[in-house]
Amino acid sequence: MTPRWRLLLLALALLVLAPAVLRVALTLPAFGAPTAALGQTVNALAPELRHVANMVAAVNFDLRGIDTLGEECMLLCAVTGATVLLRGARGEHDTARAGRLPGRPVTPRADATVLVCRIFATLTLMVGLSVALHGMTTPGGGFQGGVIAASGLLLLYLGEGYAGWRALVPPPVLVALEGGGALLFVLCAGLPLLAGHPALQNRLPLGEFRDLYSGGLMVLVNAAVALSVAGSFGLLLVEFLEETREAGDDPISDEEDR
Amino acid sequence: MSTLSPGALPISALPWLVAAWLFAVGLYGIVTSRHCVHLVGCLTVCQSATYVLLLGLGYVREAGPPVFYDHPPGTPAVDPVVQALVLTDIVVGAAVTALLLAIAIQVQRRRGTLDPQALRPLRPPPPSAE
Numbered sequence: 001m002t003p004r005w006r007l008l009l010l011a012l013a014l015l016v017l018a019p020a021v022l023r024v025a026l027t028l029p030a031f032g033a034p035t036a037a038l039g040q041t042v043n044a045l046a047p048e049l050r051h052v053a054n055m056v057a058a059v060n061f062d063l064r065g066i067d068t069l070g071e072e073c074m075l076l077c078a079v080t081g082a083t084v085l086l087r088g089a090r091g092e093h094d095t096a097r098a099g100r101l102p103g104r105p106v107t108p109r110a111d112a113t114v115l116v117c118r119i120f121a122t123l124t125l126m127v128g129l130s131v132a133l134h135g136m137t138t139p140g141g142g143f144q145g146g147v148i149a150a151s152g153l154l155l156l157y158l159g160e161g162y163a164g165w166r167a168l169v170p171p172p173v174l175v176a177l178e179g180g181g182a183l184l185f186v187l188c189a190g191l192p193l194l195a196g197h198p199a200l201q202n203r204l205p206l207g208e209f210r211d212l213y214s215g216g217l218m219v220l221v222n223a224a225v226a227l228s229v230a231g232s233f234g235l236l237l238v239e240f241l242e243e244t245r246e247a248g249d250d251p252i253s254d255e256e257d258r
Numbered sequence: 259m260s261t262l263s264p265g266a267l268p269i270s271a272l273p274w275l276v277a278a279w280l281f282a283v284g285l286y287g288i289v290t291s292r293h294c295v296h297l298v299g300c301l302t303v304c305q306s307a308t309y310v311l312l313l314g315l316g317y318v319r320e321a322g323p324p325v326f327y328d329h330p331p332g333t334p335a336v337d338p339v340v341q342a343l344v345l346t347d348i349v350v351g352a353a354v355t356a357l358l359l360a361i362a363i364q365v366q367r368r369r370g371t372l373d374p375q376a377l378r379p380l381r382p383p384p385p386s387a388e
Binding site: 002003006007009010025028029030031032033034036038039040042043044047048053054055056058059060064068071074075078079081082085086137138139141143144146147210229232233236239240243 | 270271272273274278285286289290292314315316317318319323324325326327331332335336337338339340341342345346347348349350352353354356357359360361363364375
């Protein structure tokens with residue numbers, strides 16, 4: 001199908017959908033005056049009920065916790081899929097040489113690059129940790145903190161090169177972080193069930209409002225999500241950066257699934 | 259938007275228009291794409307349209323963030339539910355994008371092309387693809 005035909009097909013589909021879309025669009029609430037009551041109810045009740053200051057975290061890790069468990073599973077599945085698709089295609093050697101185009105000169109890294117990357121990788125890791133830890137009180141939480149921490153790994157790669165980076169970032173640790181975080185989340189959700197309570201019921205002491213420990217079980221769930229997200233994105237980085245190596249001696253055969 | 263008339267669009271319609279524009283641009287890119295990586299990029303543009311729409315739906319005029327650290331609970335705040343939705347979706351969306359790019363790498367490796375036009379699922383790959 002040429003792009004012209006595809007566009008024609010799209011126009012036809014849009015024509016069919018247009019009445020429904022228009023009808024919904026014309027009933028959108030005015031900007032700045034939402035009609036949904038759920039969010040405002042959460043704002044009014046959750047600080048009292050859960051002793052947390054960050055309502056987004058309260059929604060994510062408590063009120064909508066089961067939904068977040070589903071999202072967590074999606075993250076796990078997506079990362080597992082990407083890992084399975086990429087792993088082993090260039091050999092399993094940990095410290096293979098970085099690939100390069102023949103004929104293109106390799107400029108050695110400047111010392112300043114290495115230094116700046118080491119400093120900022122550490123700082124990025126610290127910021128990620130801080131954002132994750134303060135998830136209950138200030139904007140932040142496990143999702144953001146985990147991604148920030150994992151992006152510090154990319155700075156390490158920039159500074160150390162492939163071999164040095166690979167020695168610093170062992171994939172089994174990342175896998176354990178990812179799986180362990182998800183398992184911790186499942187345990188947080190499932191253990192109350194065993195005791196005859198609803199899933200994810202907040203049985204821990206709720207702590208002080210605006211304190212680092214506030215929200216009871218949410219602190220644990222937040223930590224689980226932070227570990228899992230950091231592990232997931234670190235693993236994705238490992239798998240994608242493996243693609244920059246020289247192809248190994250033992251590429252897997254693609255013949256059997258043809 | 260109930261007072262939407264074609265002549266004079268209220269400024270409050272701007273977020274919806276931005277969302278619609280982003281979605282349209284992304285959709286056009288997907289339909290006319292000639293490269294799978296470009297396709298994945300267009301998909302994320304479409305996705306960000308939903309973020310604009312959701313955050314616009316949750317915005318409350320003259321309200322602060324739904325984080326009651328330096329202003330006490332009870333002060334007006336925007337809708338936290340849509341923010342939570344967008345937050346988790348950004349992270350999961352990034353992982354799904356990585357999965358799609360991994361698929362693109364495999365397609366390139368097996369078929370030797372990333373043009374959706376040239377990919378025929380049921381046709382055996384050319385012998386020179388490896």
